[in-house]
């Protein structure tokens with residue numbers, strides 16, 4: 001068999017799988033599968049059925065181009081999903097809810113909601129669905145909403161007016177006069193009722209998802225997380241409320257102004273609610289922990305809550321999933337650059353790994369069968385099933401024919417001595433056929449966050465295998481501040497951004513340059529977002545010549561100007577000051593302050609739709625380097641956000657990135673230039 005090197009064309013041919021939903025008997029999973037076209041520069045998502053008992057995957061939907069969020073009905077006869085389709089001559093202007101028989105057939109639009117539908121959950125009777133739609137809260141009835149939506153869509157003005165502190169998020173201009181309400185939809189008649197109409201309640205505005213609410217097993221109540229503050233901010237502290245479906249009555253059941261609550265899930269008997277609680281009053285960096293609210297007595301509207309995982313130094317990720325016996329909760333959590341699926345035993349307050357990562361991104365469990373979406377640094381997402389007493393087994397081979405003939409680089413985690421005398425983890429990917437007796441260039445990929453982690457995970461935008469296939473030894477340092485190494489490590493950089501992280505990256509460079517394969521003239525550092533901040537910081541702090549070139553993608557350059565972004569209050573907490581109170585403290589943590597030292601060639605990349613790190617940051621850095629006569633180049637995307645997501649733009653991104661490294665790699669210069 002001919003061996004091929006992994007490249008950008010192959011990367012975009014990968015079929016990307018989404019989170020699975022299981023049938024109630026656990027026999028089948030439904031998953032969204034997205035295929036991209038480099039030629040057409042777009043993607044289509046369809047739904048596939050995978051048997052957990054054996055048998056080939058079957059395509060369930062064909063009609064739409066973005067069929068997502070599939071969920072099996074409680075009786076197992078139907079599958080709901082959200083799509084934008086054309087049916088009976090009517091094309092959806094906004095995403096709508098569809099149902100399709102689980103054994104195949106035609107999908108049917110359940111209802112037409114002018115304001116569109118997003119996240120949803122089935123009610124246990126299988127006849128109703130609770131779904132989120134953004135509505136004008138002062139209006140009453142679907143007709144008034146539809147008229148307002150039509151007027152808004154057809155208006156000729158493009159300007160937005162707002163007095164909100166949270167008016168955009170990532171790349172989304174949050175619809176300033178609309179708020180996310182829960183609606184109840186009758187699946188047969190298509191009748192829709194706004195459950196929050198006439199109340200002050202709304203779901204969370206940034207990305208309202210199905211994690212924000214849950215339906216009781218008897219179908220009589222809905223618990224949801226809401227922000228009790230009259231003015232909604234990005235760092236709101238959420239409480240829990242319960243709605244009685246029969247009467248519409250809403251009771252606040254858990255509120256503590258020191259805590260932020262999220263992701264409530266009813267226990268199988270409906271008398272307890274698991275949720276995540278982050279002790280924001282103690283510090284803004286506090287992780288989400290597992291908490292449980294317990295009803296005072298069956299049927300009661302009052303209860304008490306407690307944090308259950310306080311002694312377990314891990315952040316709990318939603319979704320939460322109760323085990324059938326009500327004794328334990330499943331969720332994912334990171335540990336040392338991996339993300340496993342855990343089972344947290346409530347009586348013992350003890351966590352154990354149920355499915356190891358790589359990285360577990362989504363899962364479901366029904367009737368004793370578990371399915372999960374899992375990837376690693378050496379393969380993209382795969383669906384695996386765990387049947388009782390059996391090892392995990394793959395349910396599909398979507399990408400095997402494409403990726404099987406490729407030669408892959410080896411991945412491993414090393415530990416080095418980093419800042420503060422701490423051991424620091426470095427994820428390495430070596431070029432295919434790596435020979436330690438030969439010389440190789442070293443490429444740092446510096447992760448963002450800062451409170452995220454590089455790890456055993458498949459990345460489409462910073463793909464370590466793709467860079468390794470180009471001959472680089474790739475190093476991704478989990479510097480101080482990274483998640484997955486405990487709270488003290490994560491919080492260690494607060495109010496002193498840049499310092500410990502730089503020591504860790506430099507310590508990794510020192511340690512790797514000791515290796516016989518490392519070529520000291522061919523060391524590069526690149527990063528995105530907070531990783532982009534770090535390479536700009538390095539340009540101002542590290543002697544020129546140590547790194548041959550940098551690549552700064554969506555990097556933060558000046559924290560005062562970063563006040564224009566969507567998360568402005570969060571930076572002030574991380575930096576330790578508002579810029580008007582302690583301008584020196586903020587300036588001391590800004591790369592722009594050290595511009596006078598910057599001499600290393602830098603490729604600057606930014607997207608104009610980036611509201612998280614506005615493109616003025618990248619442009620200011622690029623202009624600064626020009627003004628200083630430093631070799632620089634700008635790759636600017638008018639239509640991309642914080643992340644470059646379109647196939648053609650991604651191909652351009654990788655091409656420019658690699659060309660920049662090559663241009664500054666002494667071993668890749670024409671012989672005449674090298675002799676000079």
Ligand SMILES: CSCC[C@H](NC=O)C(=O)N[C@@H](CC(C)C)C(=O)N[C@@H](Cc1ccccc1)C(=O)O
Pocket residue numbers: 234447448449450451452528529530531556567570612613642
């Ligand atoms: C409430 S704001 C949370 C900020 C978040 N940090 C997480 O640790 C974040 O957006 N960080 C940016 C940089 C920041 C503007 C200084 C960042 O580095 N983003 C990274 C990492 C990331 C990925 C996914 C979700 C959140 C962060 C990136 O976009 O790649």
